[in-house]
Amino acid sequence: MSALARGTGVAVALLVTTAIVWGSHVSFGGAGEIAVLRVAWSARPERIERCRRLSEAEIAALPVHMRREMECEGAAARYRLEVMRNDVLVDSATVLGGGLRNDRELYVSREIVVAPGEQAIRVRFARLDSSSVPPGDEQSPGETDSMAAQTREFGDRAGREADERRRRRAEAIPAVLTVDTTLALNSRQVILVTYDPLSRRLVFKGAP
Amino acid sequence: MAAPQRSIEQLAWRALGAADAACNRLYGWRGNPLYQSGTIAVALLIVLLVTGLWLLLFYRIGSPYASVANITASPFTGNWVRGVHRYASDAALVATVVHLFRMFAQGRSWGPRTLAWVSGVVLLALIFVCGWTGYVMVWDVFGQALALEGARMLDTLPVLSEPVSRAFTGERPVANAFFFVNLFAHVALPLGLAVGLWLHVSRLARTALLPPRPLMWTVIGVLVAASLVRPIAMDLPASAFSLAATIQGDVFYAFWLPISQQLNGGLALGLGFLAFVLLALVPLAMRRGPERPPPSQVDQEICVGCEQCAADCPYEAITMVPRTDPLLLVRSETVAEVDPAKCVSCGICAGSCAPMGVGPPGRSGRNQVAEVREFLRAPARHAGELVVICCDRAAPGLASDVAAAGGVLRKVDCVGSLHTSVIELHVRAGSGGVLVLGCPPRDCWNREGPKWLSERVYHDREAELQARVDRRRVRIAYADVHDGPATRATIRAFAKELDLLDHPAADATLDIDAVCDPVPAEPAR
Numbered sequence: 001m002s003a004l005a006r007g008t009g010v011a012v013a014l015l016v017t018t019a020i021v022w023g024s025h026v027s028f029g030g031a032g033e034i035a036v037l038r039v040a041w042s043a044r045p046e047r048i049e050r051c052r053r054l055s056e057a058e059i060a061a062l063p064v065h066m067r068r069e070m071e072c073e074g075a076a077a078r079y080r081l082e083v084m085r086n087d088v089l090v091d092s093a094t095v096l097g098g099g100l101r102n103d104r105e106l107y108v109s110r111e112i113v114v115a116p117g118e119q120a121i122r123v124r125f126a127r128l129d130s131s132s133v134p135p136g137d138e139q140s141p142g143e144t145d146s147m148a149a150q151t152r153e154f155g156d157r158a159g160r161e162a163d164e165r166r167r168r169r170a171e172a173i174p175a176v177l178t179v180d181t182t183l184a185l186n187s188r189q190v191i192l193v194t195y196d197p198l199s200r201r202l203v204f205k206g207a208p
Numbered sequence: 209m210a211a212p213q214r215s216i217e218q219l220a221w222r223a224l225g226a227a228d229a230a231c232n233r234l235y236g237w238r239g240n241p242l243y244q245s246g247t248i249a250v251a252l253l254i255v256l257l258v259t260g261l262w263l264l265l266f267y268r269i270g271s272p273y274a275s276v277a278n279i280t281a282s283p284f285t286g287n288w289v290r291g292v293h294r295y296a297s298d299a300a301l302v303a304t305v306v307h308l309f310r311m312f313a314q315g316r317s318w319g320p321r322t323l324a325w326v327s328g329v330v331l332l333a334l335i336f337v338c339g340w341t342g343y344v345m346v347w348d349v350f351g352q353a354l355a356l357e358g359a360r361m362l363d364t365l366p367v368l369s370e371p372v373s374r375a376f377t378g379e380r381p382v383a384n385a386f387f388f389v390n391l392f393a394h395v396a397l398p399l400g401l402a403v404g405l406w407l408h409v410s411r412l413a414r415t416a417l418l419p420p421r422p423l424m425w426t427v428i429g430v431l432v433a434a435s436l437v438r439p440i441a442m443d444l445p446a447s448a449f450s451l452a453a454t455i456q457g458d459v460f461y462a463f464w465l466p467i468s469q470q471l472n473g474g475l476a477l478g479l480g481f482l483a484f485v486l487l488a489l490v491p492l493a494m495r496r497g498p499e500r501p502p503p504s505q506v507d508q509e510i511c512v513g514c515e516q517c518a519a520d521c522p523y524e525a526i527t528m529v530p531r532t533d534p535l536l537l538v539r540s541e542t543v544a545e546v547d548p549a550k551c552v553s554c555g556i557c558a559g560s561c562a563p564m565g566v567g568p569p570g571r572s573g574r575n576q577v578a579e580v581r582e583f584l585r586a587p588a589r590h591a592g593e594l595v596v597i598c599c600d601r602a603a604p605g606l607a608s609d610v611a612a613a614g615g616v617l618r619k620v621d622c623v624g625s626l627h628t629s630v631i632e633l634h635v636r637a638g639s640g641g642v643l644v645l646g647c648p649p650r651d652c653w654n655r656e657g658p659k660w661l662s663e664r665v666y667h668d669r670e671a672e673l674q675a676r677v678d679r680r681r682v683r684i685a686y687a688d689v690h691d692g693p694a695t696r697a698t699i700r701a702f703a704k705e706l707d708l709l710d711h712p713a714a715d716a717t718l719d720i721d722a723v724c725d726p727v728p729a730e731p732a733r
Contacts, residue, residue: 009234017430020298021438026459028353028466031451040377042370098369107371188451192378205378206449 035185037112039083039123041195041202045097045106046172048129049074049165069158072165076103077129079173084122085114094128106173108195116187123193123202125177177202217494220313225690228651232688237648241427244419244650245307250405251424252300253335255431257398259293264395269387272347273445280442291435292428297339298460299431304332308487314653318491319500320411320523320552327408329488334401339461341394345387350457352376352446355390357468357476364474378448411550412655413524502569503551504558506544508533510565513540516670520560522655525550554654555625559661562671564627573627576620580633583618591638592712594703597630598645598687599623601653605689606645613699615643623647623684624657628664628673635681638713641706643699645687658686680709 051072059067076097083091091112098104108125173195179202183191192205224242231240241248266286268275279286308328311317317325340358344351359372375386409415418424443456457465468476508531518526528542536543544566546557558567564574583589594615598606603619610617620626623646634642644665646658662684663669673682683702687695 005234012234013426013430017434020295020302020460021434023459024294024298025438025456028350028455028457028462030349030454034451036451038377040374040379042374104369107374109371109373109377188453190378190447190449190451192449194377194379 031188033116033187034113035116035119035187036190037083037085037114037119037121037185038190038192039081039091039108039110039112039194040192042105042107043173043195043197044168044171045076045079045102046127046175047074047103047168048077051165068161070161075101076106077127077172079106080124080126080128081108081110082122082124082126083110083112084120084124085112086120087122090114095125114185116185116189118182118184120180120182121191121193122180123178125173125195125202127175174200179204217313217315220309221315224310224313225688229688229690232648232691232694237651237686237688238420239423239426240648240650241419241423242306242310243648244423245303245310247416247419248423248427249300249303249307250417251419251427252296252303253398253401253405255296255428256293256300259289259296260395260398262289263293267345267391269384269391272345272387273442276346276348277442280440283439287439288432288435291438291440292431294440294458295431295434296428297335297342298458299427301332301335301339301460304328304335308332312490312494315494316653318494320525320550322491323411324408325491326488327404329484331401331404331408332487333484334397334404336461338394338397338401339458341390341397343458343461344390345394346443347382347387347446348443349446349452349455350443350462353452353455353457353465354462355446357465357473360473361468361477361480362473364472364477376448382446411523413522414656501553503548503553504546504555504566504568505572506546507565507572508536508543509539510563511540511543511561512563512565513542513544514562514670515542515544516560516562517544517557517566520556520656520660522554522556523550523552525552526557526566552654553621554657555621556654556657556660558625559627559657559664560671561627564629567625568621571621571625573629576625576627576630577633580630584633584637592640594641594643594699594706595634595639596643596645596699597623597626599647599653599657602645602647602687602689605692606687606695609692609696610699613696613703615699615703622652622654622657624652624654624660626661628671631665631682632674632677635677635712639681640709640712641681641683641702643702644682644684645695645698646684648686648688651688658684681706681712 049072051070053069054071059069062068079095081091081093081095082089091110093110095106095108096102097106177195179193181204183204185191190206193202194205195201196203228240228242231242235241237243263279263286266275266279276290279290281287311321311325311328340354344355344358356373356376359376362368363371363373375382405417409417419427441456444452464476464480468480471479503525513528513531515528518528525547526544527547529545530541531537531539531543544557546566553568555568555571558564558572558576561567561573564572564577567573567575594613595618596606596610596613596615597618597620599622600619603617607617620630623644626644631642631644644661646661647653649656649658652658660669664671665673665682665684673679683705685698685702687698689695
């Protein structure tokens with residue numbers, strides 16, 4: 001093999017190595033002069049139930065171990081998300097619960113690209129379906145106990161069921177959530193609007 | 209095979225041939241990295257394993273970016289190891305793709321090789337995903353971009369109860385569980401690679417998993433040098449609350465990223481999946497059953513049970529089994545049996561069988577000898593002519609070179625299938641010399657053809673060239689069909705050597721039939 005071929009071989013090997021090293025550090029670009037408003041949270045949707053008190057005849061027709069005073073049917077509520085920037089609607093969506101039957105937690109995940117600078121941001125998340133409190137659920141748990149005690153046949157059970165429905169309502173995301181503020185967004189900043197389950201309201205994260 | 213596919217394959221072969229020729233000129237066939245693309249990939253995977261285990265000692269799931277930054281900050285035990293790990297992963301991917309292209313261009317993707325092809329595509333996918341998870345481990349802006357894209361794709365699958373993307377929104381810090389799963393995948397996938405590699409070479413005999421040492425250490429040395437010259441630098445850490453102005457990424461593992469980010473997650477995932485499925489379906493597209501060359505057959509009456517064909521078969525397609533015909537038990541207790549599913553019809557067994565009892569239909573040693581007899585009887589033959597024998601793939605490219613050098617060209621399926629009796633007949637019939645031009649050993653489409661022929665001619669391997677043949681008139685040389693000048697030089701050099709010898713004379717006692725007659729079965733039936 002000639003010296004020329006050997007030298008060319010070394011040069012080609014260096015070239016290939018350089019190409020591999022270069023390819024390992026390619027700039028993919030990045031975000032330009034933008035900011036992002038990220039609206040993301042997960043929460044349990046409210047269960048909208050239609051409850052009715054069973055008649056004596058209906059109760060009697062049920063097996064003893066299945067007898068209950070109230071019969072409730074329903075589904076997870078639907079919600080409407082609206083994001084407004086400077087009083088202009090920039091994003092909206094109808095949000096359903098997760099899972100095939102939409103009875104799991106709902107997930108909101110939207111990203112809205114906005115220009116850096118001062119922006120009036122308003123996010124509203126409101127339940128679309130109306131809810132009605134079943135009779136007997138309005139009271140506090142203590143009151144329910146006293147009411148249930150009056151029911152001879154069902155004893156504590158009616159109270160427990162009412163408590164369970166109340167607990168589920170308390171864990172569910174509120175019917176209406178709104179956050180409205182003016183933000184000074186920097187370039188390439190991401191502001192997160194999320195739901196805080198402790199304070200039960202929408203909060204900003206990542207704000208300067 | 210449909211015409212368009214065939215033309216794509218031929219186009220690929222021409223491109224590969226040009227690249228092979230260039231590399232042979234620069235590095236010689238022993239150092240041609242294109243011939244060794246598969247073994248280089250394996251060597252690099254071992255490098256990745258060793259450097260990866262070292263890096264794993266310092267990686268912390270609870271603080272991925274900080275731990276990688278610590279590794280990177282250590283110039284001797286960290287940075288260059290990480291550099292070698294990274295560059296080796298890139299080079300492994302490149303070598304794998306080159307190997308894939310090579311197999312496609314050489315038509316080694318179908319029939320009995322389908323398993324190797326499909327497992328190779330799976331290996332490529334595993335390497336790809338392994339690299340992906342590796343970059344996510346760093347958890348810089350590039351790793352975050354890859355993780356987000358992966359999450360976006362996964363979220364389109366109706367199998368996860370909670371969207372993966374939620375892990376990265378910034379509602380809460382990214383869970384350690386995510387980094388654990390990612391690390392687990394990055395460590396577990398190489399185990400999958402090992403299984404895939406075992407499957408990939410499971411139909412090969414005497415598998416060469418590593419390249420020749422000089423080449424292997426050169427490749428590793430170059431990568432080490434590269435990691436020292438261009439050390440790895442840390443990019444900005446991943447953050448849910450800021451966007452990176454620039455992302456330094458690896459184009460080999462993330463070339464798809466800018467495209468994917470513009471597409472719906474499901475579409476991006478589907479396109480990626482489709483690409484690998486289409487690659488895996490190449491064997492179906494390139495060849496169809498009726499065109500498949502017939503597998504070798506064994507003539508049980510001729511087979512002496514010597515096991516040489518089973519030993520020489522590069523695909524472990526021949527096994528020795530007990531004879532079922534009691535009349536032939538006196539010949540041997542076992543007889544060769546060909547597994548048609550494994551036989552690629554290379555014909556190497558035809559060259560390995562001294563009594564000429566095995567080989568593809570029409571291409572056994574007996575058929576070869578019959579063809580030589582026809583050839584020698586042709587009136588155009590003249591004493592002292594140079595006979596050049598090459599495989600039928602190389603023949604079209606060598607015809608003009610052989611003619612220019614005053615030789616006469618004869619072709620066989622693979623020089624490894626050439627029975628030494630053919631060489632003997634040519635020499636003893638008065639040919640000036642026989643030059644067998646084989647593919648460089650690592651370029652043999654049938655893996656071991658030139659190696660076995662060389663062993664039979666020069667080292668008395670079973671089915672050897674008989675001692676009565678004048679060795680000075682026989683030469684085995686390696687020729688790159690795409691390197692005409694080198695081939696011409698080889699032919700001319702041999703012709704010049706032959707000129708120095710006495711004028712050859714045909715062997716008056718030559719009994720062609722006696723050479724190829726099978727050993728009779730005993731007792732006579």
